Amino acid sequence: MPGGDFHPVFFVIVAAWILVAGIGVVAFRNIVHSAVSMIFCFLGVAFAFALLNSELLAIIQILIYVGAISVVIIFAIMLTQQQTGGFKLFFNRQSIWALAASLAVAVLLTIFVVSSKVLPKGTTAHNPNVHSLSSLLFNRYVFPFELISLVLLAAMVGAIVLARKEDDR
Amino acid sequence: MHAVDWWLLLSALLFCIGAYGVLARRNVILVIMCLELMLNAVNLALVALSNFLPGAQGRGSLFALFVITIAAAEVTVGLGIVISNYRNRRSVQADDYDEMKG
Numbered sequence: 001m002p003g004g005d006f007h008p009v010f011f012v013i014v015a016a017w018i019l020v021a022g023i024g025v026v027a028f029r030n031i032v033h034s035a036v037s038m039i040f041c042f043l044g045v046a047f048a049f050a051l052l053n054s055e056l057l058a059i060i061q062i063l064i065y066v067g068a069i070s071v072v073i074i075f076a077i078m079l080t081q082q083q084t085g086g087f088k089l090f091f092n093r094q095s096i097w098a099l100a101a102s103l104a105v106a107v108l109l110t111i112f113v114v115s116s117k118v119l120p121k122g123t124t125a126h127n128p129n130v131h132s133l134s135s136l137l138f139n140r141y142v143f144p145f146e147l148i149s150l151v152l153l154a155a156m157v158g159a160i161v162l163a164r165k166e167d168d169r
Numbered sequence: 170m171h172a173v174d175w176w177l178l179l180s181a182l183l184f185c186i187g188a189y190g191v192l193a194r195r196n197v198i199l200v201i202m203c204l205e206l207m208l209n210a211v212n213l214a215l216v217a218l219s220n221f222l223p224g225a226q227g228r229g230s231l232f233a234l235f236v237i238t239i240a241a242a243e244v245t246v247g248l249g250i251v252i253s254n255y256r257n258r259r260s261v262q263a264d265d266y267d268e269m270k271g
Contacts, residue, residue, distance in 0.1 A: 006172035015179045022183050022206055026190035031199055038202050041183075045209045052176070052220040054230045057212075057237075064237055069205065069244050076198055076248040080255045098192035102185040109181035119171045119221055127220045128227035137231060148238045155242030162249035165256070 010051055018044035031077055039070045053127040056134075176217035184210035195263045197254075201247045208240045 021044055024037030042065040049058040128136075137145055183206060190203030212233040219229025251261060258265050 006175070011175060011179075015175075018179065018183055019186070022186040025199075025202060025206060026186055026194065031196055034199055034202060038205070041206060042209065045213060048176075048179075048213055049216055052216050054216050054220065054233075057216060057230050057233055060234065060237060061212075064241055065205070065209070069241060072244060072248060073198065073202060073205075076251060079252060080198065080261045092193065092195065094195075095193045098189050101192060102189035105188060106182060106185040109185070110178060113174050113177045113181060114170065117171070118177065118218075119173055121171055123171070123221065123223055125219075125221055125223045125225060127216070127230055133227050133230060136227060137234070141231060144235065148235055152238055152242050155246050159245040159249035162246070163252045 007051065014044055014047050014051060018048065031081060032074075035070065035074055035077060038073070039066055042066050042070065056130045171221070173217050173221040176221075177214055180210045180214040180217065183207075183213065197251050197261050197263055197266075198248070200263065201244060201251070204247075205240060205244065208236060212236055 018041055021037050021041035025034045025041060028034045028037060042061065046058045046061040046066070049055075049061055187203045187206035187210060190206065191200050194200060194203065215229040215233045215236070217229075219225045219227055219233075222229070254266060255261055260266075
């Protein structure tokens with residue numbers, strides 16, 4: 001695809017996909033329906049990354065979010081859930097205030113994005129291909145890369161320690 | 170409007186949907202799911218800016234990669250805490266986690 005391109009039709013499809021699936025996550029009463037909606041939302045974000053010329057991130061998004069994080073969350077739901085609610089929408093006492101707060105933030109962000117010229121019209125660039133991205137990652141940013149692998153290892157060990165039974169020690 | 174504005178708007182709306190879920194829902198697992206939605210929205214903004222900003226040279230995508238890794242670490246630790254709390258309280262509702270109420 002040419003650099004800095006924008007396909008209105010694809011954008012509208014992907015945006016509608018992401019927003020409908022995202023609203024499904026917060027609106028369904030049954031948490032399993034929310035989880036399925038969340039998986040669709042992650043897939044939509046992967047399509048958005050592909051539209052933004054970032055093929056590597058699209059693949060990583062599908063591998064990590066759709067493949068791994070969704071499975072972990074569904075495992076947690078299966079381990080903890082007894083309730084099986086019907087297929088209906090969820091509202092409680094906090095909903096109205098939460099809706100007001102998040103709508104206010106949405107309106108503020110929309111005004112900010114529309115009024116402030118983030119980029120002048122006509123400026124264009126292009127996400128680099130996998131080759132230059134990986135050379136950036138393993139030369140200039142190799143120390144954060146190693147550090148983040150250590151963080152991930154510590155988090156996994158911590159999660160196992162947190163989740164195991166007390167009498168196993 | 171520049172093309173990046175549309176992507177930033179989509180990211181802002183997804184972020185606000187996630188924020189609504191974090192504020193309104195009581196189920197802790199669902200709160201973690203909505204946190205993931207918010208992190209995805211931030212990643213979307215980073216990648217969009219990286220695609221349209223001259224001189225970014227893919228650093229936004231690289232940062233989104235780090236954010237995805239941190240999100241994976243966060244969700245494992247968060248769900249570990251939820252499961253160990255569930256073992257003690259037999260509940261995943263945030264209202265039942267009130268031991269530390271002053």
